[in-house]
Amino acid sequence: MKKSVFIFLSILTFSTFSFSQNTLYQKKDFIFEGDTLKYRILFPENYDKDKKYPLVIFLHGAGERGNDNEKQLVHGSWLFTNAENRAKYPAIVIFPQCPENGYWAPVKDRANGFSYEPAKEPTKSLLLVKKLINQYSKNEPVDKRRIYILGLSMGGMGTYDMICRYPKTFAAAIPICGGVYTDRLKSVKKLPIRIYYGSADPVVSPQHSKNAYKTLKTFGSHNVEIFEYPGVGHDSWNNAFKEPDFLSWLFAQRRK
Numbered sequence: 001m002k003k004s005v006f007i008f009l010s011i012l013t014f015s016t017f018s019f020s021q022n023t024l025y026q027k028k029d030f031i032f033e034g035d036t037l038k039y040r041i042l043f044p045e046n047y048d049k050d051k052k053y054p055l056v057i058f059l060h061g062a063g064e065r066g067n068d069n070e071k072q073l074v075h076g077s078w079l080f081t082n083a084e085n086r087a088k089y090p091a092i093v094i095f096p097q098c099p100e101n102g103y104w105a106p107v108k109d110r111a112n113g114f115s116y117e118p119a120k121e122p123t124k125s126l127l128l129v130k131k132l133i134n135q136y137s138k139n140e141p142v143d144k145r146r147i148y149i150l151g152l153s154m155g156g157m158g159t160y161d162m163i164c165r166y167p168k169t170f171a172a173a174i175p176i177c178g179g180v181y182t183d184r185l186k187s188v189k190k191l192p193i194r195i196y197y198g199s200a201d202p203v204v205s206p207q208h209s210k211n212a213y214k215t216l217k218t219f220g221s222h223n224v225e226i227f228e229y230p231g232v233g234h235d236s237w238n239n240a241f242k243e244p245d246f247l248s249w250l251f252a253q254r255r256k
């Protein structure tokens with residue numbers, strides 16, 4: 001009985017903590033040509049429009065799609081509300097939410113896994129994210145040399161797609177358990193990229209991450225790194241977030 005009460009109180013405490021942290025992210029709607037993108041945004045403490053701040057875009061996975069403007073904060077949002085990280089890495093952080101039937105990248109979901117296409121046009125959801133980046137870059141004190149993008153699973157695919165389409169926008173990228181039509185990576189061979197995945201991922205094949213790394217190296221990249229977690233499944237982002245230099249590496253990158 002005492003054990004059950006302890007577990008219940010632990011869950012309640014964690015839920016209360018998560019809720020209090022998530023309230024730091026303001027709820028917003030971005031409307032472009034009649035289409036709406038829901039997103040949450042975190043501004044730095046003591047936000048000063050006379051300073052310049054990095055802009056971080058975090059793309060969630062397929063399980064966090066919807067229109068509640070809540071679920072996209074499930075994974076990774078705590079990284080940026082952590083008091084120590086907020087003090088050390090003041091930044092504007094955006095978590096957009098993809099609609100239930102939408103996708104960040106043009107991929108095919110097949111019975112034997114995912115395949116990727118060299119689509120000429122971005123998905124509607126990804127285009128809205130790019131337009132949102134443009135708006136904040138124009139209207140807020142964003143350091144255009146320090147715009148970063150990261151994402152997991154479907155968001156890892158979206159991360160690849162975004163940097164391939166707009167290689168001159170970003171200073172660094174972190175795709176976690178994602179994938180891409182690898183021929184497209186030639187445009188980002190100079191971009192600092194860190195790839196993370198679990199060797200036992202049953203959802204997005206580890207081979208997609210390996211292929212991306214191998215292709216970037218073939219194109220001559222000196223700025224790509226890959227991290228494999230042996231025996232880890234699809235949720236390799238939990239391991240990635242625990243890396244001691246996960247954020248320090250990201251925020252150290254700058255476009256020349």
